[in-house]
Amino acid sequence: MEDIALESRVPIFDVMSLSYRFVKSGIMQIQPPEGDRQVPGQSDAPWIDAAKEVDDKLQRERFLDAFKILAAVKDKFADHPGAQHWVEGMLGQLQVELDKRPIRSTAILEPAVTLDDLVNLECDPAEGFVLSRINGHYAMEEVLAQLPGARLQNRVIIHNLHRRGLIKVRDATSVRRYRQGPIDESYLEIDGNADDPFR
Numbered sequence: 001m002e003d004i005a006l007e008s009r010v011p012i013f014d015v016m017s018l019s020y021r022f023v024k025s026g027i028m029q030i031q032p033p034e035g036d037r038q039v040p041g042q043s044d045a046p047w048i049d050a051a052k053e054v055d056d057k058l059q060r061e062r063f064l065d066a067f068k069i070l071a072a073v074k075d076k077f078a079d080h081p082g083a084q085h086w087v088e089g090m091l092g093q094l095q096v097e098l099d100k101r102p103i104r105s106t107a108i109l110e111p112a113v114t115l116d117d118l119v120n121l122e123c124d125p126a127e128g129f130v131l132s133r134i135n136g137h138y139a140m141e142e143v144l145a146q147l148p149g150a151r152l153q154n155r156v157i158i159h160n161l162h163r164r165g166l167i168k169v170r171d172a173t174s175v176r177r178y179r180q181g182p183i184d185e186s187y188l189e190i191d192g193n194a195d196d197p198f199r
Contacts, residue, residue, distance in 0.1 A: 001019055001030075011089075012048070012086075013085065013086040013090075016048070016051065048086075050069050051086070054066045054090055058094065058097055063097065063098065064127075064159070064160035066090075066094060067094060070087050070090050070091060070094070073086070074087045091152065095152055098152075103140050103162065104140065105139065106139050106140070106141070106171075106172045107139060107140050107169045107171060108137070108140075108170050108171070109134045109140060109143055109169060110135070110136030110168050111131070111168075113165075113166055121166065126149075126153070127157055130143075130147060130157045130161065131161060131167070133146050133147060134161075134167055139172055
């Protein structure tokens with residue numbers, strides 16, 4: 001696969017992704033290399049081991065776990081263009097998966113656990129901070145606007161909090177505006193005396 005990538009001048013991840021789809025659909029089979037042949041660039045692509053794990057997390061909708069793996073690879077191989085390209089591609093795939101079942105921007109986010117339970121929750125600092133901004137008054141878009149950092153990361157955290165049952169999502173209720181109408185003066189006629197309505 002790395003030979004194909006080198007000959008085609010395309011990222012190894014694209015070749016692996018296409019090969020994975022072909023193998024899964026039964027179009028192609030993969031054989032191990034013959035003998036002790038060293039595949040060019042193999043030692044330069046240790047992040048490839050993370051590909052299967054990230055794919056598994058995406059399949060099971062554990063988006064926060066997948067995001068953490070991608071962030072670790074991005075940080076560890078900051079100087080490697082191939083790793084960065086792979087991470088960006090997978091972050092794009094993560095966003096696609098999120099968009100398949102999005103939380104509407106107007107939906108209200110509210111806690112699904114009591115304040116006492118919140119103290120004992122196992123959350124990393126980022127999750128805890130996002131959870132602290134959810135109080136049942138703000139819509140999804142309003143919560144995202146309050147949070148620092150990457151929008152994708154915050155969406156992933158909110159999705160994970162919802163998946164864990166720590167927050168609920170409800171439709172925003174519209175508030176009917178007050179309209180001035182004709183005044184009903186019949187209530188003034190108490191005992192036939194309109195001069196003293198409080199009598």
